[in-house]
Amino acid sequence: QKEVEQNSGPLSVPEGAIASLNCTYSDRGSQSFFWYRQYSGKSPELIMFIYSNGDKEDGRFTAQLNKASQYVSLLIRDSQPSDSATYLCAVSGNTPLVFGKGTRLSVIA
Amino acid sequence: EAGVAQSPRYKIIEKRQSVAFWCNPISGHATLYWYQQILGQGPKLLIQFQNNGVVDDSQLPKDRFSAERLKGVDSTLKIQPAKLEDSAVYLCASSLFFQGSSGNTIYFGEGSWLTVV
Numbered sequence: 076q077k078e079v080e081q082n083s084g085p086l087s088v089p090e091g092a093i094a095s096l097n098c099t100y101s102d103r104g105s106q107s108f109f110w111y112r113q114y115s116g117k118s119p120e121l122i123m124f125i126y127s128n129g130d131k132e133d134g135r136f137t138a139q140l141n142k143a144s145q146y147v148s149l150l151i152r153d154s155q156p157s158d159s160a161t162y163l164c165a166v167s168g169n170t171p172l173v174f175g176k177g178t179r180l181s182v183i184a
Numbered sequence: 185e186a187g188v189a190q191s192p193r194y195k196i197i198e199k200r201q202s203v204a205f206w207c208n209p210i211s212g213h214a215t216l217y218w219y220q221q222i223l224g225q226g227p228k229l230l231i232q233f234q235n236n237g238v239v240d241d242s243q244l245p246k247d248r249f250s251a252e253r254l255k256g257v258d259s260t261l262k263i264q265p266a267k268l269e270d271s272a273v274y275l276c277a278s279s280l281f282f283q284g285s286s287g288n289t290i291y292f293g294e295g296s297w298l299t300v301v
Contacts, residue, residue, distance in 0.1 A: 083224075171217075171240050
């Protein structure tokens with residue numbers, strides 16, 4: 076059974092700080108890694124995807140991948156109250172996308 | 185570009201009744217997915233279609249759930265008979281390519297919220 080593990084939180088950070096969200100996965104054959112944001116009562120929306128080891132930056136968001144450690148992270152710089160949501164890590168290879176349970180982030184103004 | 189459309193948005197039924205959800209994917213998207221998301225959990229794949237063929241339905245409770253995608257476009261997910269534990273959001277999603285392909289993005293609909301009482 077392929078698993079994706081995330082700390083459920085809540086993770087509370089002050090406005091303007093860096094929020095760090097972490098995810099580990101069990102399937103070493105995984106090739107694609109995604110971060111989705113889900114506001115309460117809404118559907119998931121894609122924030123970033125990453126395929127290669129290292130960092131990938133998009134605006135205030137940075138995804139980090141370490142395949143040797145089977146670890147993916149998402150950094151949110153200059154966190155805003157509007158970033159308060161649940162962040163879902165998702166992993167796939169040649170297999171269906173598997174989601175973690177999500178980490179609830181709360182950015183305090 | 186129109187997104188993934190789902191209906192109904194909300195449904196309340198009694199246990200042992202039946203319910204059907206409809207999904208219209210983004211135009212041109214070959215792959216369609218149905219996910220179940222229980223409160224506090226991540227989405228769980230129920231079934232994946234590539235055009236009108238089933239790619240993966242290993243986690244679909246086939247004794248009560250069924251899904252079809254006629255003509256490779258719209259899809260319907262049916263639950264009969266419903267159980268209390270089926271209370272969840274049913275998310276339809278679509279993507280241009282087969283899941284796992286480089287650059288493949290999955291887009292979700294707003295979801296159909298089911299409460300079984």
